[in-house]
Amino acid sequence: MSSYTVLLVEDSEFITEHVSETLATEHGFDVKTVGSAAETRAMLEEEIIDCVISSYELPDETGIELASSINDDAGSMPIPFVLFTANPLEPLSEKALEAGVSAFVRKNTQASGQMNVFANRVRLAIEAAR
Template sequence: MSGPAVLLVEDSGFMASHVSGTLEAAHGMDVRVAETAAEARQRLRDNDIDCLVVNTQLPDENGVEFVRSIQQSADLPSMPSLLFTGEFLEDVAAEAFDAGVVDVVSKEHHAGDSMVVFANRIKVAIDAFEQRLE
């Protein structure tokens, strides 16, 4: 059985490579990467994704507004979304949760080493989402 399919929307090539590589190698996740909101929307249409992890600032759209648009779209599948941010969590958390984000993850604190906490937060979000569907 393969791990969960995660779409990481991250415009930093270094960060995308580091996060996707670690989540795949150390945690068995199937991570796909999109650099823009537009590319992410296309990947969501073309792939079966279990969880969306979105950077706060994207080249073509604000990450929070992107998640809000995904949550409100009848054309895109429903899934848990996590916001991945380098900003102070307090500065983005309220708006993110209002937009439908289920968790806000700090790049500074959770994107290093083996990313055990980050991976667990993704898995918890997926499990909680699936239980709500039952």
């Protein structure tokens, strides 16, 4: 299995630790972490990232706003973007898709248990973009 580098954007230390450790140890991802949209943009300038996984609620903007801005900056090759949220998906889905969100994962079902579905969605989003 090839190792993909993902950037987890999450301001909760507990969720960041759990998700990044699980994605790395159980699913073979190389996981970088940041806590804000501003830190995400800085990281994307420094590192090659295969996929951004972002919480919807960030301290400085929403995950949808972040997806829109980084995909506008990416030019012809948008970065796969997985929105990781506890919010209901239906009201967010149209704007999220327009912003370039590739997939959605509910926090309340994935953050505390097995993350096979989560990891698979991330992997599929990366592979679909290639």
